[in-house]
Amino acid sequence: MNQVNQRQYKVGVLGATGTVGQRFISLLAEHPFFVIHALGASSRSAGKPYSKAVNWKQTRAIPAVVREMVVQECVPEHFKDCVVVFSGLDADVAGDIEHAFRVADLAVFSNAKNYRRDPHVPLIVPLVNTSHFSIIPQQQRLHAPPLRKGFIVTNANCSTTAVVVPLGALERAFGPIESCMITTMQAISGAGYPGVPSLDIVDNVVPYIPGEEEKIEWETLKILGGLAHADDDDSGSGLLAFDMHAAQPLRISASCTRVPVVEGHTECVSVRFARRPPPSPQQVREALQAYTSEAYSIGCPSAPRHTVFVHEEPDRPQPRLDRDYQAGAGVSVGRVRQCRVLDIKFVVLANNVAIGAATSSIINAEYAVLKGIVSATAA
Numbered sequence: 039m040n041q042v043n044q045r046q047y048k049v050g051v052l053g054a055t056g057t058v059g060q061r062f063i064s065l066l067a068e069h070p071f072f073v074i075h076a077l078g079a080s081s082r083s084a085g086k087p088y089s090k091a092v093n094w095k096q097t098r099a100i101p102a103v104v105r106e107m108v109v110q111e112c113v114p115e116h117f118k119d120c121v122v123v124f125s126g127l128d129a130d131v132a133g134d135i136e137h138a139f140r141v142a143d144l145a146v147f148s149n150a151k152n153y154r155r156d157p158h159v160p161l162i163v164p165l166v167n168t169s170h171f172s173i174i175p176q177q178q179r180l181h182a183p184p185l186r187k188g189f190i191v192t193n194a195n196c197s198t199t200a201v202v203v204p205l206g207a208l209e210r211a212f213g214p215i216e217s218c219m220i221t222t223m224q225a226i227s228g229a230g231y232p233g234v235p236s237l238d239i240v241d242n243v244v245p246y247i248p249g250e251e252e253k254i255e256w257e258t259l260k261i262l263g264g265l266a267h268a269d270d271d272d273s274g275s276g277l278l279a280f281d282m283h284a285a286q287p288l289r290i291s292a293s294c295t296r297v298p299v300v301e302g303h304t305e306c307v308s309v310r311f312a313r314r315p316p317p318s319p320q321q322v323r324e325a326l327q328a329y330t331s332e333a334y335s336i337g338c339p340s341a342p343r344h345t346v347f348v349h350e351e352p353d354r355p356q357p358r359l360d361r362d363y364q365a366g367a368g369v370s371v372g373r374v375r376q377c378r379v380l381d382i383k384f385v386v387l388a389n390n391v392a393i394g395a396a397t398s399s400i401i402n403a404e405y406a407v408l409k410g411i412v413s414a415t416a417a
């Protein structure tokens with residue numbers, strides 16, 4: 039661990055000028071062992087110093103380390119010295135670019151949705167399912183020709199991330215959840231910049247976010263589902279597959295809305311446990327408060343010490359007050375109470391651009407470094 043901390047690891051950021059990319063840069067500029075080495079964006083930005091290419095929208099100034107760094111086209115040769123490449127690319131282009139980087143034997147940690155459903159790509163919310171890193175050797179082996187160092191790890195949709203943290207904590211404490219109803223109130227920053235037109239969102243709630251409900255319903259099953267051997271007949275191929283929560287089916291229904299909040303997704307969640315009788319609200323509060331992640335236990339510097347903060351006040355969590363809990367890396371839960379239809383209901387809030395995006399990727403990469411999953415040297 040000390041050895042890791044004394045080393046410096048060169049990293050690149052794809053989509054460095056976007057909403058998520060800016061958050062990557064703010065976080066990485068102060069990172070104990072990652073050093074920003076290369077920045078990539080579209081041809082509109084390539085060739086310009088970062089400070090001229092970016093429309094900077096963070097509260098802190100552009101970090102000095104990147105101000106004059108020239109933005110590159112997103113091609114692997116400009117990133118060949120990077121041990122880790124973070125991607126905050128627009129999903130329209132992330133598929134081909136991230137694949138090209140993987141084939142060039144680079145380790146890619148992506149926020150984009152493109153590979154989340156790929157059966158050989160782990161979808162990892164680092165506060166919940168770091169065990170899924172174990173599928174990476176298979177991803178490398180099944181590629182033709184096999185990859186030595188390259189792979190893609192994705193993190194989840196920001197609304198999925200918010201909800202799987204308490205759901206994962208509750209399953210760890212009380213066993214499988216049988217059904218779950220979720221209603222989201224998602225911040226405008228989730229749509230990137232400039233995002234939702236002001237005339238659509240000011241004084242309004244928009245009850246539709248394309249593709250979002252399906253993503254929450256599907257991604258949650260992959261994240262909470264664990265891994266199983268791919269062959270039912272135990273033929274010994276050694277292949278792993280995501281079991282999609284199949285051992286104990288979980289039914290999820292999500293309804294997604296966009297609300298006039300800048301940062302922080304709030305979600306109302308109701309759950310029914312398989313176990314009878316179900317835990318009481320007080321047992322649920324205690325289990326959430328006590329929950330710790332493996333990422334924190336092994337020393338990932340960006341993992342929150344307290345994963346879930348449980349509010350006792352009846353009017354919390356609120357995005358303006360709670361989105362910076364643990365520097366945006368933790369989640370806040372409140373209003374834990376009995377549900378007359380299912381068992382328990384609560385409200386969860388997570389920072390969509392921090393733990394919902396850049397912070398998750400960074401913790402995933404920290405975990406990969408600490409566990410020796412990424413090589414200490416570049417491709």
Ligand SMILES: NC(=O)C1=CN([C@@H]2O[C@H](COP(=O)(O)OP(=O)(O)OC[C@H]3O[C@@H](n4cnc5c(N)ncnc54)[C@H](OP(=O)(O)O)[C@@H]3O)[C@@H](O)[C@H]2O)C=CC1
Pocket residue numbers: 052053054055056057058059078079080081082083084112125126127128129131132149150151194195196227228229230231390391394395
């Ligand atoms: N915002 C959020 O809360 C979350 C976002 N995500 C995902 O993260 C990704 C980034 O989102 P966000 O930051 O909001 O998006 P933005 O639209 O703010 O940024 C997109 C980035 O992609 C770059 N880009 C666009 N076209 C190309 C191209 N042809 N070649 C190379 N680079 C290109 C842009 O560069 P340029 O400036 O040069 O155009 C910019 O850096 C998306 O896939 C999104 O779905 C995931 C979770 C949460």
Ligand SMILES: N[C@@H](CC(=O)OP(=O)(O)O)C(=O)O
Pocket residue numbers: 129149150151194195196224225227228229247250253390
């Ligand atoms: N769709 C999310 C943000 C996002 O980009 O999600 P995804 O990475 O799953 O496409 C929102 O609008 O809040």
